[in-house]
Amino acid sequence: MFQTQKTIENHRPQPGNQLRPGLEGVPVTQSSICDIDGNHGKLTYRGYPISELAAHSSFLETSYLLIWGNLPTAEELKVFEKEVQMHRRVSFRVRDMMKCFPATGHPMDALQSSAASLGLFYSRRAIDNPQYIYDAVVRLIAKIPTMVAAFQLIRKGQDPIQPRDDLAYSANFLYMLTDREPDPLAARIFDRCLILHAEHSLNASTFSARVTASTLTDPYAVVASAVGTLAGPLHGGANEDVIAMLEEIGSPEKARSYLDEAISNKRKIMGFGHREYRVKDPRASILQGLAEELFARFGKDEMYDVAKALEEEAATSLGSKGIYPNVDFYSGLVYRKLGIPRDLFTPVFAISRVAGWLAHWREQLGANRIFRPSQIYTGVPSRTWKAVEDRPTSIGA
Ligand code: CMC
Numbered sequence: 001m002f003q004t005q006k007t008i009e010n011h012r013p014q015p016g017n018q019l020r021p022g023l024e025g026v027p028v029t030q031s032s033i034c035d036i037d038g039n040h041g042k043l044t045y046r047g048y049p050i051s052e053l054a055a056h057s058s059f060l061e062t063s064y065l066l067i068w069g070n071l072p073t074a075e076e077l078k079v080f081e082k083e084v085q086m087h088r089r090v091s092f093r094v095r096d097m098m099k100c101f102p103a104t105g106h107p108m109d110a111l112q113s114s115a116a117s118l119g120l121f122y123s124r125r126a127i128d129n130p131q132y133i134y135d136a137v138v139r140l141i142a143k144i145p146t147m148v149a150a151f152q153l154i155r156k157g158q159d160p161i162q163p164r165d166d167l168a169y170s171a172n173f174l175y176m177l178t179d180r181e182p183d184p185l186a187a188r189i190f191d192r193c194l195i196l197h198a199e200h201s202l203n204a205s206t207f208s209a210r211v212t213a214s215t216l217t218d219p220y221a222v223v224a225s226a227v228g229t230l231a232g233p234l235h236g237g238a239n240e241d242v243i244a245m246l247e248e249i250g251s252p253e254k255a256r257s258y259l260d261e262a263i264s265n266k267r268k269i270m271g272f273g274h275r276e277y278r279v280k281d282p283r284a285s286i287l288q289g290l291a292e293e294l295f296a297r298f299g300k301d302e303m304y305d306v307a308k309a310l311e312e313e314a315a316t317s318l319g320s321k322g323i324y325p326n327v328d329f330y331s332g333l334v335y336r337k338l339g340i341p342r343d344l345f346t347p348v349f350a351i352s353r354v355a356g357w358l359a360h361w362r363e364q365l366g367a368n369r370i371f372r373p374s375q376i377y378t379g380v381p382s383r384t385w386k387a388v389e390d391r392p393t394s395i396g397a
Helices: 006-009 051-055 059-068 074-086 091-097 107-121 130-155 169-178 182-199 205-213 219-230 238-249 254-263 282-298 303-316 325-337 343-366
Strands: 033-036 043-045
Touching: 033 238, 043 051, 043 059, 043 282, 051 182, 051 282, 059 074, 059 130, 059 169, 059 182, 059 343, 074 130, 074 169, 091 107, 091 130, 107 130, 107 219, 107 343, 130 169, 130 219, 130 282, 130 343, 169 182, 182 325, 182 343, 205 219, 205 343, 219 343, 238 254, 238 303, 238 325, 238 343, 254 303, 282 325, 325 343
Parallel strands: none
Antiparallel strands: 033 043
């Protein structure tokens, strides 16, 4: 039965119990991890502006900050980097399992399954033990890139490439993916992309992570549920669709007509709009700068001109409604230049966002109350069961 305004009214929600579709504007937790000022395009992680972190920090340092609350000391960072490096390998059993996945399956589905499988290997749910929490954080941050790269090679019929201990986190991922040691500039830009995607308050996948965490299940289930949520085209999956859209537009001159046609058919422009921002997403501006740095060094992607034309044209028609480019608008162009296949854009987002999910997992455990929202029932009020021979022969009769 479809939920209509009438059926909602029939059930007369109690005052203060109004339906808020998508939980828009409803606070469901307190958090000290990340703050967004959507009217001024400001984003901070633990109080640090995203622009400063993206310019000066590393992904592992930022992960530490998000998860443990403060920037690490030099010694803490060294230990954390070393621990992550030591746990990059995944069991041959996980790799064998991935070999049984259909090569045509989406890498996000492969990642969701392999992340969940880690719970089988590290099954002790000692979530009140700080060492268990630390180990789970290290394992998930360390192994997710290895699993993403492994599926990419496995589906091409190749053996996964083992991590290289002499390479830093981001360089090692690009190496495992392409079997080539990346250019230092490419590795640094990739690391900065990971910083930009690491956390964004209570978006859909982080909310999923917190709901799952609130049941006190293991952190691998928490991350697997968040990966499944991130996969959707209204969330992390939009970065793939942006490239498809730019290719469909084809050239900058066609941006205006594409936009007009999409708006008049009520079709969304992928990579635009955000529940939180009324101005351009600050991450989109930084990613655009990173794209330009990459293009200056390795050659331009012709779709960049299409993207800029679309952004310019949209400034009047969508900008007046507070709809501007979001983080997904330029990230695909950066990833493409780094040699990352299109259907790995969202898994790469997951490599980064696992830091935010884990920060929220810890925070949720610190003041846990299981999520159990209410609903407004719109079904049939009451009826009596009848034996099958006494039921009407057709539905609705
Ligand atoms: N293109 C055209 N119109 C849009 C767009 C867009 N991208 N986004 C929102 N609108 C319009 C929408 O049609 C509606 O107009 P009206 O009031 O006239 O019917 C109004 O803006 C409100 O839209 P909404 O979908 O109710 O807004 P929301 O806050 O629920 O949605 C959003 C936020 C991100 C789901 C939405 O902007 C969207 O679908 N964008 C395209 C997909 C996308 O880029 N997703 C990535 C999000 S950022 C990264 C992440 O979270 O993973």
